[in-house]
Amino acid sequence: MAEGLKITDALVRLTHLVDHVFADVCRDLDLTPQQAQLLCMLIDGPVGMTELSRLLHLEKSSLTGLVDRVQRRGLVARVPDDHDRRACRIELTEVGARLGEASHGAMGERLEALLGDLDGPDRDLLISSVSRILAAHTAATGRPWDRTE
Amino acid sequence: MAEGLKITDALVRLTHLVDHVFADVCRDLDLTPQQAQLLCMLIDGPVGMTELSRLLHLEKSSLTGLVDRVQRRGLVARVPDDHDRRACRIELTEVGARLGEASHGAMGERLEALLGDLDGPDRDLLISSVSRILAAHTAATGRPWDRTE
DNA sequence: TATTGTTATACTCTATAACTATA
DNA sequence: TATAGTTATAGAGTATAACAATA
Numbered sequence: 499m500a501e502g503l504k505i506t507d508a509l510v511r512l513t514h515l516v517d518h519v520f521a522d523v524c525r526d527l528d529l530t531p532q533q534a535q536l537l538c539m540l541i542d543g544p545v546g547m548t549e550l551s552r553l554l555h556l557e558k559s560s561l562t563g564l565v566d567r568v569q570r571r572g573l574v575a576r577v578p579d580d581h582d583r584r585a586c587r588i589e590l591t592e593v594g595a596r597l598g599e600a601s602h603g604a605m606g607e608r609l610e611a612l613l614g615d616l617d618g619p620d621r622d623l624l625i626s627s628v629s630r631i632l633a634a635h636t637a638a639t640g641r642p643w644d645r646t647e
Numbered sequence: 648m649a650e651g652l653k654i655t656d657a658l659v660r661l662t663h664l665v666d667h668v669f670a671d672v673c674r675d676l677d678l679t680p681q682q683a684q685l686l687c688m689l690i691d692g693p694v695g696m697t698e699l700s701r702l703l704h705l706e707k708s709s710l711t712g713l714v715d716r717v718q719r720r721g722l723v724a725r726v727p728d729d730h731d732r733r734a735c736r737i738e739l740t741e742v743g744a745r746l747g748e749a750s751h752g753a754m755g756e757r758l759e760a761l762l763g764d765l766d767g768p769d770r771d772l773l774i775s776s777v778s779r780i781l782a783a784h785t786a787a788t789g790r791p792w793d794r795t796e
Numbered sequence: 797t798a799t800t801g802t803t804a805t806a807c808t809c810t811a812t813a814a815c816t817a818t819a
Numbered sequence: 820t821a822t823a824g825t826t827a828t829a830g831a832g833t834a835t836a837a838c839a840a841t842a
Contacts, residue, residue: 505770506758508777513665515784516658518704530808530833547824555667560810562825567808584818584823609655612783616776621654624776627769628657634761635664679810679831696801709833711802716831733800733841799842809832819822 516609523604527597533568537590537598544577544587573597665758672753676746682717686739686747693726693736722746 503511517531524534532554539545539553551561565588568574573594579585590598616624652660666680673683681703688694688702700710714737717723722743728734739747765773 503774503778504755505762505774505777506755508774508781509661509665509758510669510754511781512658512777513662513669515781516662517666520659520662521704532809548822555670556809557811558824559812559826563809579823582819582823584816586824605659606653606655609658611787612780613654615783616779620772620776623769623772625652625654625657627765627773627776628654628661629652630765631761632657632660632664634764638760681832697799705832706834707801708803708835712832728800731800731842733839735801797842800840801838802840803838804836806835807833810830812829813827815824815826817823817825819820 515612519608519612520605523601523608526604527601529597529601532564533573534598534601536564536568536588537573537594538602540574540588540590541595541598541602544589546579546585546587548585550588568594664761668757668761669754672750672757675753676750678746678750681713682722683747683750685713685717685737686722686743687751689723689737689739690744690747690751693738695728695734695736697734699737717743 520534521531524531527534529537535554536550539550545553547558547561547565550556550565551558554561556564565574565576569576573591575589575591576586577589579587613621669683670680673680676683678686684703685699688699694702696707696710696714699705699714700707703710705713714723714725718725722740724738724740725735726738728736762770
């Protein structure tokens with residue numbers, strides 16, 4: 499199963515592996531993957547609903563429900579936008595911030611464990627390939643696949 | 648956003664990118680991602696429910712519902728197992744096989760487009776890195792993350 | 797007894813369409 | 820008119836617990 503693999507199939511398999519690792523991490527924290535992903539999007543500061551729906555590739559109405567459930571659990575708060583009275587910004591609570599950081603940190607550890615036998619030069623090559631793929635997508639769609647940072 | 652990226656974050660981003668590509672492909676085929684993934688698992692032949700739930704990381708009861716919906720759409724059939732009267736095997740119909748191959752093929756094309764500017768040697772390095780990651784996971788868990796082929 | 801698969805139940809997640817309030 | 824966000828509704832996805840039938 500190792501060497502005759504097509505590169506596109508390899509990417510799909512890698513994706514499923516990371517998806518399952520993420521699902522495991524979320525289960526340990528008693529979060530759904532969608533909830534954890536939402537929390538991670540808010541780590542760097544509050545974000546409005548429209549922007550969040552773009553980041554998460556969700557319809558606004560779907561996002562309303564997701565935010566409702568996470569807010570009900572006390573992990574985020576809706577705060578009014580000072581410049582637009584229609585809008586609100588979604589902000590992590592202290593508990594939510596801890597969980598968001600915990601999930602991000604746990605993902606780092608779990609993936610790091612999978613990378614354990616890749617040494618320095620191989621890592622640099624891998625990260626540069628992945629960066630080029632991400633950049634290619636950004637160029638093709640005109641926007642980054644994730645937060646612009 | 649390109650060079651200071653941690654390798655684990657890069658993998659997470661790549662994963663989300665592939666997830667979104669897969670979601671797009673599925674929407675074009677009027678399938679949910681879960682349904683398409685199920686069809687892809689059956690391309691090489693019928694599989695029983697217990698084995699499928701292991702491959703998809705789903706509880707058996709969740710799988711029952713998923714198979715119900717896909718069967719209702721005429722994409723798979725439950726066929727009795729000759730050697731165990733409790734068991735059944737899930738088999739693609741002709742329509743289901745076409746859709747499964749279409750989704751697999753479309754993923755290959757879409758990902759190939761993202762890889763367009765990676766030349767031969769870089770591809771070989773990428774595929775070997777990814778293979779090592781997948782192998783590390785198999786070694787750690789004692790079973791492949793996906794079908795054993 | 798153990799295993800295969802289903803049913804019952806209760807959530808979460810998601811999209812479409814229609815809506816309110818503000819810009 | 821256009822935009823920010825919500826509500827209503829319907830369906831898909833998922834897990835837990837209890838179950839039936841067969842091994």
